């Protein structure tokens with residue numbers, strides 16, 4: 001009971017409108033969180049940023065970690081199905097890390113370092129499997145932590161458009177993360193992070209339509225490179 005109270009006192013500007021009570025944010029957001037069967041986790045078991053590879057989790061899911069000094073990491077493994085083309089299931093593995101901000105209006109902003117990347121597997125696309133950089137700033141409208149009687153603390157985050165991220169269980173109160181610094185050499189690039197994608201593309205990237213769009217962009221980049 002005293003810890004949440006102290007948090008508010010010590011950081012009145014940053015956390016002004018986040019209500020730390022038993023009905024909402026029962027524990028701090030610090031730690032590692034994971035959805036569903038908890039097979040996806042940030043840290044060393046998911047991404048090898050140095051060579052842009054992934055260790056495939058057993059099942060799909062998402063995981064978020066937050067440190068007490070402002071760093072975050074995200075690991076996501078998703079399948080998107082397409083009703084028009086039921087056999088065209090797109091798989092996306094996505095990893096990024098950077099710094100986060102708990103905005104006083106209750107939102108969370110994740111600002112990546114620039115070394116994030118994702119692998120897109122689309123059996124129906126011209127290029128069915130490719131890896132690209134991922135450097136999109138992500139806005140989450142709001143977040144809450146409830147205590148589930150059997151599963152303990154449960155983190156609910158809402159995307160920029162209000163849609164919910166699947167609820168996440170707390171894997172550990174101490175974050176399990178890769179080192180919070182650039183983990184591969186990157187050169188600033190604007191070719192994939194276009195202005196339209198930049199704002200809130202984190203949520204949008206998951207729709208098959210925009211995966212298709214990303215694919216098209218990638219193809220045009222490749223074409224340009226080949227032509228040069």
Ligand SMILES: *[C@@H]1O[C@H](CO)[C@@H](O)[C@H](O)[C@H]1NC(C)=O
Nearest residue numbers: 047048049050051052053054
């Ligand atoms: C990438 O690096 C990791 C860790 O060093 C290694 O285990 C893995 O085999 C490498 N993967 C590829 C595709 O080179």
Ligand SMILES: *[C@@H]1O[C@H](CO)[C@@H](O)[C@H](O)[C@H]1NC(C)=O
Nearest residue numbers: 103104105106107139141142
């Ligand atoms: C909170 O502030 C951020 C940054 O100014 C803004 O992008 C976001 O939309 C705001 N969130 C809400 C819920 O108004």
Ligand SMILES: *[C@@H]1O[C@H](CO)[C@@H](O)[C@H](O)[C@H]1NC(C)=O
Nearest residue numbers: 113114135137186187188189
């Ligand atoms: C990532 O985006 C930031 C802006 O948010 C930019 O300053 C940085 O150069 C980008 N990094 C890369 C590798 O594109």
Ligand SMILES: *[C@@H]1O[C@H](CO)[C@@H](O)[C@H](O)[C@H]1NC(C)=O
Nearest residue numbers: 082083084085207208209210
């Ligand atoms: C589903 O696939 C079709 C054919 O590839 C494509 O035209 C359509 O945009 C896709 N639907 C969505 C929601 O992405």
